[in-house]
Amino acid sequence: MKDLLEIREEIDRIDGQMIELYEKRMECTAQVAEYKISTGKKIFDKEREQAKLEKAESLASNTFNKRSVRELFEHIMSMSRKRQYQILTEQGLTKKPDFICEDKLDFTKARVVFQGVEGAYSEAAMKEFFGSDTDSFHVETWRDAMEAIKNGEADYAVLPIENSSAGSVRENYDLLVEYDHCIVGEQIIKIEHVLLGLPEAELSDIDQVYSHPQALMQCSKILEEHRDWEKISLKNTAVSAKKVKEDGKKNQAAIASKLTAELYGLKILKENLSNNADNYTRFIIVTGKHVFEKDAKKVSICFEIPHQSGSLYQMISHFIFNGINMTKIESRPIQGKNWEYRFFIDIEGNLNDGAVQNALNGLSEETSKLKILGNY
Numbered sequence: 001m002k003d004l005l006e007i008r009e010e011i012d013r014i015d016g017q018m019i020e021l022y023e024k025r026m027e028c029t030a031q032v033a034e035y036k037i038s039t040g041k042k043i044f045d046k047e048r049e050q051a052k053l054e055k056a057e058s059l060a061s062n063t064f065n066k067r068s069v070r071e072l073f074e075h076i077m078s079m080s081r082k083r084q085y086q087i088l089t090e091q092g093l094t095k096k097p098d099f100i101c102e103d104k105l106d107f108t109k110a111r112v113v114f115q116g117v118e119g120a121y122s123e124a125a126m127k128e129f130f131g132s133d134t135d136s137f138h139v140e141t142w143r144d145a146m147e148a149i150k151n152g153e154a155d156y157a158v159l160p161i162e163n164s165s166a167g168s169v170r171e172n173y174d175l176l177v178e179y180d181h182c183i184v185g186e187q188i189i190k191i192e193h194v195l196l197g198l199p200e201a202e203l204s205d206i207d208q209v210y211s212h213p214q215a216l217m218q219c220s221k222i223l224e225e226h227r228d229w230e231k232i233s234l235k236n237t238a239v240s241a242k243k244v245k246e247d248g249k250k251n252q253a254a255i256a257s258k259l260t261a262e263l264y265g266l267k268i269l270k271e272n273l274s275n276n277a278d279n280y281t282r283f284i285i286v287t288g289k290h291v292f293e294k295d296a297k298k299v300s301i302c303f304e305i306p307h308q309s310g311s312l313y314q315m316i317s318h319f320i321f322n323g324i325n326m327t328k329i330e331s332r333p334i335q336g337k338n339w340e341y342r343f344f345i346d347i348e349g350n351l352n353d354g355a356v357q358n359a360l361n362g363l364s365e366e367t368s369k370l371k372i373l374g375n376y
């Protein structure tokens with residue numbers, strides 16, 4: 001048997017040669033980039049890459065090496081594309097996102113829409129973000145809030161996007177794709193659900209509980225302990241409190257905030273209903289113009305990718321390679337394409353950063369329907 005040191009020396013020699021060859025190859029791909037810049041050709045050439053992968057596979061001698069050589073070349077070509085995008089960015093040829101950068105966005109005199117009725121958590125989020133005497137109005141659905149922005153009735157809308165225990169508010173992700181609006185801010189609110197009934201009601205009277213489906217989900221543990229309670233979904237927690245008040249029935253209760261107890265004159269029958277005592281909801285602030293602040297720190301995007309092995313991995317490599325931290329990923333089914341998904345990703349950074357522009361440029365070449373949802 002050969003000595004370990006001896007084998008490792010041989011490995012080191014081979015690696016040295018590989019690096020030398022890799023660098024030569026990268027020089028060639030930089031020349032390809034110059035050619036593509038002068039002819040206006042796209043960086044990513046899928047057909048050429050497919051042909052190269054097949055050729056590389058055919059040159060390897062056994063099944064294991066065929067598979068691994070293919071994977072190796074997928075990486076090498078992904079690196080060469082990234083270098084080419086970098087050359088485009090260095091030469092100022094990267095397509096800049098169609099967003100206006102402002103020193104500071106002015107939220108004074110804003111007219112704001114939220115979904116639900118007074119006392120909704122969205123109203124609390126709005127007050128926290130815009131101040132308590134903001135000019136505001138409320139609508140019935142999240143879609144109505146998006147429409148109010150589209151029609152110019154409101155400058156900003158406040159929409160829940162994620163809860164720390166129930167997860168993403170999926171409908172609002174879909175609305176962000178459907179409407180050409182832009183996220184300009186976010187506000188996190190602590191959610192403290194309580195059980196509310198009529199002033200004369202006792203906990204033992206309750207057999208019907210009204211709330212928003214998200215709130216019912218967030219309080220599932222306590223609801224499991226009371227299987228005899230009928231759970232009924234309504235549009236909003238505050239709408240539920242209002243209904244209990246208006247129906248005037250002792251057997252009805254609502255899961256809502258303490259704020260709504262005061263607002264509708266209801267009694268708190270039980271506190272701390274959430275499964276998770278640290279229950280927070282993140283709200284986004286949406287507007288009709290594509291704007292961002294120069295100090296904005298988070299970029300939200302979405303895109304569609306081909307339904308094939310490794311494609312998400314390839315997309316995420318753009319963040320890794322550009323040193324960008326990804327803070328959230330979410331997927332939603334694409335309507336009309338069963339089992340295909342649209343990905344929503346949040347990254348740290350600003351649209352003015354070279355690294356962000358470089359990653360977005362790569363993604364826009366290699367995904368379809370890349371959309372920047374906002375920088376805030």
Ligand SMILES: C=C(O[C@@H]1C=C(C(=O)O)C=C[C@H]1O)C(=O)O
Nearest residue numbers: 029032043044045048049077080
């Ligand atoms: C270098 C090129 O650009 C890209 C990278 C490739 C590679 O590294 O071999 C192949 C195709 C392109 O996606 C090229 O077009 O030849």
